[in-house]
Amino acid sequence: MPDAWRPSLRTEDGHRIVGFRGRELTSAVGEFSDAGVMLADAAATGVEHLLLSPWISLVPVGAGPDEARLVCRVQNEGLARLVAAYPGRLSAVGAVPVQDPAVAARELAELMAVPGLHGVEIPSSVGGRYLGDDFFLPFWEAAAGTGAVVFIHPSTRGFGIPALDGYYLWNSVGNPLETAVTAAHIAVAGVLERFPGLRILL
Template sequence: MTSAHPQDVPSVDLHAHLGVPAVDALIEGEPGLARQRRIDAAAQGPASMAVNMEQIGSLGPRLTDLDLRLEAMDRGGVDIQAVSAVPLPHSWAERDLAERIAALSNETVAEFCAKRPDRLVPIGTVSLQYPDLAVDQLREAVTSFGVRGVQISTAAAPGVELDDPSLAEFWQAAEELGAAVLIHPWGCSLGPRLGAYYLFNTVGNPVETALALSRIAFSGLLERRPGLRIWAAHGGGYLPSYLVRADHAWHVRPDARTTAEPPSAQLRRMWVDSLVYEPHQLRHLVDVMGPTQVTLGSDYPFDMGVDNPVERLLAAGFDAATVAAVRGGNAQRLLGPLPGFPSEPTGGIR
């Protein structure tokens, strides 16, 4: 462990989104999009859909305007932001359209971040429903657009989980390229059971994330690919809060004893963000994950996010080394060299 003053480490928000109107225009009128909207409407329920529609107008500028984003970052004490497209599902898209969606999204995100490369870092998109295409898109995004990683959903496609053997080459390419893979949910496969009270998000998102990370953990992916850099939004969903149950199953059931080390050890090879709202919950998350595996996350500019991730980190009462690590040092270990950091990763804990 090394010492570092928290204020000497730039603050890095790993969880922030950009609207891509060009993609919206590209897919408008597509039958697959219409089907996806019907699925989402049934899963969210009429009340939540009505609230979301009211919010679209106010969210629009914040999703696309650079000055508004920088002002929000400054107010929240965020020095650097990793920017990913709004995580709307496109697994319904046919191969040709999927290729165009990813290319247009990656170009847009990269161009937006290039306007302020000292403050913004691009995160790309791949079409994981076509694993061979996703490999090509990943390489292109890293080499041509300079992304530090790619954002994927909690499943490659309906019925295709992240531990599916068809994704082996994608995971291999991500490890070889040193590209982070950011897992972000969209709703939940429980469907209309969550169609009230915004359970689509408040229950659905953490359920989906917990399931995705559990499949990765029990599959042994990170034992086979120890160099993989996997990150998950919303504090890793429900999994860190009840990880002891997964470990118990690993110890007592042969069908769950699928790895050399228990699920808790697998999870601590991943990163998660700090978006768990309350100081006691953040302290628990760091205790479970370890101080080297948690990064800042705001979910800018959505209402389920927070506008003061640094303030919330400081409120948790961690020691200086942990604050420095979560504030920015862990993000540099995940994404690679970042603006304002020395050439060697910092953050107080290694």
């Protein structure tokens, strides 16, 4: 029996379904989860190199510190193997348990020593805290010190605003809104002045 903290994968009627922390996630379509398909699609448009990131729904911000560290490490190891299988064509950013910034800082330092991994993906907020909060300073210090790319991804499905429930608006409208809000928090809180070497991808 697999460890309870591990994401599971099954295929049903040709569709990939990922189970994680009691949820079933159905958007792991082939063009987003099959490296061969992604590279072929990219090559058809003249793109020769792809940067991969974890699926934000599998970044375990609601987990305890031990479980979160394990889940992040499993994803990072998998991404590193995938990058190694396609030399020169793939790079990746990994995951760290940013809900514990001190642990995230240590994990980030280890991750940056892995060939092919160039940074991390983190959610735009954790437990109601936005990324400009002083709580995250140990993480930002480590990110600046290691030169890591920090990819910030929306994670609240449009802040739960009812008007964004339909027509995929939680994504097309909510995600840019959430990105703008977290960027404003980072800027106004002075994070960029404190760590001018940060490499942030929104």
